[in-house]
Amino acid sequence: MARPRPNPSASRRVVCFPHAGGGASFYRPWAQHLDATHELLAVQYPGRENRYAEPLIPTVGEVARAAACALLAEPARETILFGHSMGAAIAYETLRLLEADGATHFTRLCVSGRRITDFPEEVDAAHRTDDELLTAMTELGGTQVEVLREPDLREMFLTIIRNDYRLIDTYRPPCDAEPIRADVVALIGDDDPQVDRWQVKEWASVTAGTFVWHEFPGGHFYLVDHAQRVVELITRDHWA
Structure with a gap:
């Protein structure tokens, strides 16, 4: 777990799960939008940033189990999970494991830019060319061009x-999953090519708690331009 601004006295924590190809540093700017009652944590997947020497994990379930173990080792305090795109699926599976373990302080799941039903036909990422992978990422707006210009960084x-595309392309939520107890907040950009408002509303089916959804201007990475509003929304005590 990465902590941009450690705040052990905070009464509430926000734990963020990155998108495909992303690392914990994506969420570092969010710390400036949180007040003193919140601490920001970001999950650092193996194989990137300060964990670059560790082997990549090939399935959502394995990543979720590792994240759940790390979170259970933290002092218990009210916790919000936020995941964008691939991170939304991992956050959801992590929360299912946490609730199955009896944890009750994980009170809210915030999912962004990700569907939970109506999946397209599976595509094997191993069969995609390098150019196809890069095109898919740059079209969504989540890749810094500088990374692609450096051969070593590009590789x-x-x-x-x-790895991440194979992980998420093969993921399907269990059809017999028990509804989670935590409330769910679903977020979307109004011009997201991967998920529409009807698909994002299907997240209501995973919870026995409160469900709300919100739409922001922008594409798949709308949250870059609306970070402050997103943080304010996911930490809000009540919704109108």
Whole structure:
């Protein structure tokens, strides 16, 4: 777990799960939008940033189990999970494991830019060319061009992306999953090519708690331009 601004006295924590190809540093700017009652944590997946020497994990379930173990080792305090795109699926599976373990302080799941039903036909990332992978990422707006210009960085990035695409392309939520107890907040950009408002509303089916959804201007990475509003929304005590 990465902590941009450690705050052990905070009464509440926000734990963020990155998108495919992303690392914990993506969420570092969010710390400036949180007040003193919140601490920001970001999950650092193996194989990237300060964990670049560790082997990549090939399935959502394995990543979720590792994240759940790390979170259970933290002091218990009210916790919000936020995941964007691939991170939304991992956050959801992590929360299912935490609740199955009896944890009750994980009170809210915030999912962004990700569907939970109506999946497209599976595509094997191993069969995609490097150019196809890079095009898919740059069209969504989540890849820094500087990374693609450096051969060594490009190769490392492609290895991560290929793993993450295979991970998420093969993930399907269990059809017999028990509803989670935590409330769910679903977020979307109004011009997201991967998920529409009807698909994002299907997240209501995973919870026995409160469900709300919100739409922001922008594409798949709308949250870059609306970070403060997103943080304010996911930490809000009540919704109108």
